[in-house]
Amino acid sequence: MAKKGNILVVDDEAIMREILEALLAREGYDVALASDGQEGLELARTRTFDAAVVDVMMPGMDGITLLDELRKLDEELPVVLITAFASVENAISAMKRGAFDYITKPFKNDEVLAVVRNATERRRLVAENTALRQNLQAQQQNFSGIIGRGSGMRQVFDLIIQAAPSRSTILITGESGTGKELVARAIHTHSTRADRSFVTVNSGNLPSDLLESTLFGHVKGAFTGAVYPKKGLCDIADKGSIFFDEIGNVPVETQAKLLRVMQEREFMRLGGVENIKVDVRIIAATNCDLQQMVEDGRFREDLYYRLHVINIVLPPLRDRREDIPLLAQHFMEKYARENNRTGIELTPDALDLLMEYGWPGNVRELENVIERAVVLGSGGRIGPDLIPAQVRTPTHIHIPKFVVPPEGISFKDVISNVERKLIESTLEAAGGVQRRAAEMLGIKPTTLNEMLKRHDIGQRRKRTPGAHADGHETSRMKPAVSVPDLTGE
Numbered sequence: 001m002a003k004k005g006n007i008l009v010v011d012d013e014a015i016m017r018e019i020l021e022a023l024l025a026r027e028g029y030d031v032a033l034a035s036d037g038q039e040g041l042e043l044a045r046t047r048t049f050d051a052a053v054v055d056v057m058m059p060g061m062d063g064i065t066l067l068d069e070l071r072k073l074d075e076e077l078p079v080v081l082i083t084a085f086a087s088v089e090n091a092i093s094a095m096k097r098g099a100f101d102y103i104t105k106p107f108k109n110d111e112v113l114a115v116v117r118n119a120t121e122r123r124r125l126v127a128e129n130t131a132l133r134q135n136l137q138a139q140q141q142n143f144s145g146i147i148g149r150g151s152g153m154r155q156v157f158d159l160i161i162q163a164a165p166s167r168s169t170i171l172i173t174g175e176s177g178t179g180k181e182l183v184a185r186a187i188h189t190h191s192t193r194a195d196r197s198f199v200t201v202n203s204g205n206l207p208s209d210l211l212e213s214t215l216f217g218h219v220k221g222a223f224t225g226a227v228y229p230k231k232g233l234c235d236i237a238d239k240g241s242i243f244f245d246e247i248g249n250v251p252v253e254t255q256a257k258l259l260r261v262m263q264e265r266e267f268m269r270l271g272g273v274e275n276i277k278v279d280v281r282i283i284a285a286t287n288c289d290l291q292q293m294v295e296d297g298r299f300r301e302d303l304y305y306r307l308h309v310i311n312i313v314l315p316p317l318r319d320r321r322e323d324i325p326l327l328a329q330h331f332m333e334k335y336a337r338e339n340n341r342t343g344i345e346l347t348p349d350a351l352d353l354l355m356e357y358g359w360p361g362n363v364r365e366l367e368n369v370i371e372r373a374v375v376l377g378s379g380g381r382i383g384p385d386l387i388p389a390q391v392r393t394p395t396h397i398h399i400p401k402f403v404v405p406p407e408g409i410s411f412k413d414v415i416s417n418v419e420r421k422l423i424e425s426t427l428e429a430a431g432g433v434q435r436r437a438a439e440m441l442g443i444k445p446t447t448l449n450e451m452l453k454r455h456d457i458g459q460r461r462k463r464t465p466g467a468h469a470d471g472h473e474t475s476r477m478k479p480a481v482s483v484p485d486l487t488g489e
């Protein structure tokens with residue numbers, strides 16, 4: 001007989017255990033018995049129960065304490081308490097502490113069965129719910145291989161789902177490495193054309209006649225060397241999708257022909273006279289500012305509007321830092337698999353560096369950094385030493401919390417001290433070259449020079465903080481104020 005669930009029964013009285021066991025087993029439950037709290041807890045540690053029936057009054061660990069302990073092990077475990085009528089008050093307070101229900105002694109068999117049935121039912125619902133939620137989360141964090149959990153990427157996922165089924169043209173914009181090509185593929189995968197071809201056109205830097213013959217094919221004798229007629233990518237993409245990667249690079253001459261494909265869904269072969277009908281979904285991507293190109297006369301305005309029907313904007317990675325841990329994990333697993341390695345993890349310090357960096361190359365750059373670390377690292381841990389220098393150099397400085405003593409501080413002194421430390425650190429990073437240090441700080445060399453004089457910092461000489469005779473400004477510092485280290489270490 002299929003078991004209805006595992007029930008843990010904890011009672012110090014042997015006769016009660018026997019009654020409950022017989023009753024529950026007859027209903028089809030699997031029953032485990034324990035004669036005190038400790039034993040019950042041991043059982044709960046080694047297996048999962050669907051409900052527990054626990055006597056309140058027991059020598060040693062009482063039922064209420066056991067309830068707390070059981071819920072520490074398994075927050076969702078429904079615990080049913082059995083209590084003498086006299087201690088109902090206790091039972092009610094136990095309900096507030098998370099007991100599922102209570103039964104007073106003497107009890108009726110039906111009553112016990114009803115409560116246990118409710119408990120296991122609730123357990124099942126909660127479990128289903130958790131599974132659903134986890135599923136949903138997994139879905140939201142990995143959409144067709146696109147990783148992201150922040151609101152920025154979730155909006156992108158939503159747009160893909162909404163826009164994919166139609167035949168509308170979609171323009172994907174975003175900086176280099178933000179995942180435009182992944183999104184283009186996801187659109188195709190979620191469309192009704194998924195079982196037809198997805199054709200990518202790398203519009204970058206092809207001369208217009210070559211690009212056009214690639215796209216539209218040519219007739220025999222269209223140009224020298226065109227001995228045979230040839231079909232183009234538009235033919236291959238018929239009933240499927242065609243993806244124009246870097247549409248901003250399409251020469252103006254070819255743009256007019258593209259417009260025709262979009263508007264009329266037809267094209268002509270190079271050297272041909274016949275109109276050829278085609279049913280394609282057009283997806284385009286660019287990291288150029290097409291609007292600016294329109295203004296500069298490098299991109300046709302009518303084509304721009306045709307493309308711009310639905311625009312998916314991919315945010316740069318620095319604007320969705322919440323995705324960095326998940327992406328790092330994803331790439332770590334990917335490259336660990338490729339290199340037959342297991343158990344690779346990122347140290348918190350290394351993750352901190354990744355979280356702080358500006359990622360001008362976006363996800364592609366992050367992927368490269370992780371690949372390099374996995375390949376170069378021999379151990380299981382990826383620490384800061386495996387993160388390349390460009391990432392390690394902080395792009396912005398975090399100022400830790402100040403400890404301000406109750407007797408107060410001198411604002412001017414603290415700021416002055418911070419200023420000095422910042423200048424010293426920058427000078428050190430600039431190898432003592434003042435012009436470079438000024439550049440790094442975004443100030444004029446003359447301003448830096450004034451500051452150096454004010455702080456009595458020697459020229460082209462590394463100084464450790466406090467190594468020089470304190471100027472009169474710093475000597476007034478109240479010692480209890482800790483000045484944060486600004487080097488980002």
Ligand SMILES: Nc1ncnc2c1ncn2[C@@H]1O[C@H](COP(=O)(O)OP(=O)(O)OP(=O)(O)O)[C@@H](O)[C@H]1O
Pocket residue numbers: 145146147148174175176177178179180181182183287327330363364367
């Ligand atoms: N959200 C993401 N989840 C997982 N991988 C991603 C994600 N975004 C980008 N990648 C990966 O980063 C790399 C770059 O992505 P992709 O080629 O799609 O970027 P792109 O925007 O087309 O860049 P470019 O403008 O330089 O062509 C690819 O290896 C891709 O798989």
Ligand SMILES: [Mg+2]
Pocket residue numbers: 180181245
């Ligand atoms: Mg691309």
